[in-house]
Amino acid sequence: MGASAPQSFAHNLLVGKPIAGKYKVVRLLGEGGMGAVYEGKPMDGSPHVAIKVLAAQYAADEVASRRFMQEAEAAARIAHPNIAFVTQMGREPSGALYIVQELLRGEDVRTLLQRHGSLTAGQALAVMIPIANALAAAHKHGILHRDVKPENIFLTRTPDGTFIPKLIDFGISKFQDAKLEGDRRTQTGVAIGTPDYMSPEQARADRVLDGRTDQWSVATVIYELLTLRPPFVAPTATLVLTKIITEQPPRIELFVPDIAPIIANAIHVALDTNRDKRYQDMPGFVRALEAAAAASKTVISMPEVVVPSPEEPVRRREGGESAEVPAPTGLPRAPSSGIAGNETPTTLYSAATMTLPAARSPLSVAPTAMSPHTPSTLQDDDFTDPRRGPKILSAIVVFVLLTGGGLAAFFALREHARAQLLQERHEQRQRLNDWIVHNPTHSTRGHAPDAPTTVEAPSQQADASVAVQPVQVTHPATSPPRTHRPRIIRLPRNGLSIQRRYEGN
Secondary structure, X not given: OOOHHHHHHHHXXXXXXXXXXXXXXXXXXXXXXXXXXXXXXXXXXXXXEEEEEEOHHHHOOHHHHHHHHHHHHHHHHHOOOOEOOEEEEEEOOOOOEEEEEEOOOEEEHHHHXXXXXXXXXXXXXXXXXXXXXHHHHHHHOOEEOOOOOHHHEEEEEOOOOOEEEEEOOOOOOEEOOOOOOOOHHHXXXXXXXXXXXXXXXXXXXXXXXXHHHHHHHHHHHHHHHHHOOOOOOOOOHHHHHHHHHHOOOOOHHHOOOOOOHHHHXXXXXXXXXXXXXXXXXXXXXXXXXXXXXHHOOOOOOOOOOOOOOOOOOOEEOOOOOOEEEEOOOOOOOOOOOOOOOOOOOOOOOOOOXXXXXXXXXXXXXXXXXXXXXXXXXXXXXXXXXXXXXXXXXHHHHHHHHHHHHHHHHHHHHHHHHHHHHHHHHHXXXXXXXXXXXXXXXXXXXXXXXXXXXXXXXXXXXOOOEEEXXXXXXXXXXXXXXXXXXXXXXXXXXXXXXXXXXXXXX
């Protein structure tokens, strides 16, 4: 926060001042490392516009100023409804460069992901198919974007209230007519772009690129919209490029198990490390995505978009900037997946087995050797679903409720069964005692029963009986006659326990 405050103060100095003699700066919309974007009010009363300004210190650099003006030239040449159109460009007396373009009201896809979390397949296709069509138009004009990523896709509200995606920032686009081949961006061994979204040929800094490199980037963004992470994640930009060059992307089913296989295959055809195995052009990729959506009955619909109010704080783009990174060399190329759009993959993840020369190992490259604009890399922990915490808490609450309810039901049933058993035993004991009282065993002086006999006593069931062994008594002939009354003192599960009681004189 402390580092951005002085820059914000400097950018705010333009608010209220005129630009190009035709526009008055109304407010600061956002800022980045090299400039800022303002809302401008035309002095003739026409609709408000966005004014992108490159700071004077960067405008003095030949390459930076050329890239900035190339963005305006590319957008003006393509003129596609899904590309922000440019109306004017020029240089202020202070030296600052500016581009006047349509004012977009909404949010970029990076902000959408941070707020919403992962998208459904239908939502991801609703965002990316129009972007792919815009890139197809750019390719027809000989322009490669080379930096397709969530930050460069803006979801803007149209006059009828609907939202459409717009592709922005053609600052590092490549004109295939070699118009700008003289600057240092084309030097051998330097990969330019945002590492996470570079194709293998772009990561190798190949000099000959075509529309299939943007096709890879579009597929990578779709992958991230569905999984909240790009296909390759590593601690440094150089390691990310090494993975892109030497490995096949892990299958998207690892992160989205319920994705329609035909949609997953269409994405991975575009992510093939061998560009000859990808779709031959962007329209072919679009047709494959649309056919996959139709075959899987996927409903294509835009996600909910939030339009920030004027009172919200200025957005500052942190990280994710394009950069010049030394391209890893001497690495084996990953084999092609060989998966067609209608085939089922045999593996979900494949990593190349290789031995890197020690002098060229990406581990030996110090992070400080890269451009200062290189993003500080992405970790697996950085791609966390913002709804993960509430989901886990909800799962814990449900588990506790179900467990508590189950235990309560178990103990209630157990107590009920125990009470019922005790009641049944009490009733049985009472019936047996009543029977014994009315059926005593008698003996007389000098006489004992010849042999024990078995008598029947009432039991728990009306049609059954309990066998009772009467007491056999032997006593001297001089003893008086006695009456023997057995008394049940407990009723265990394995039989009766009887105590003898003698009555007589």
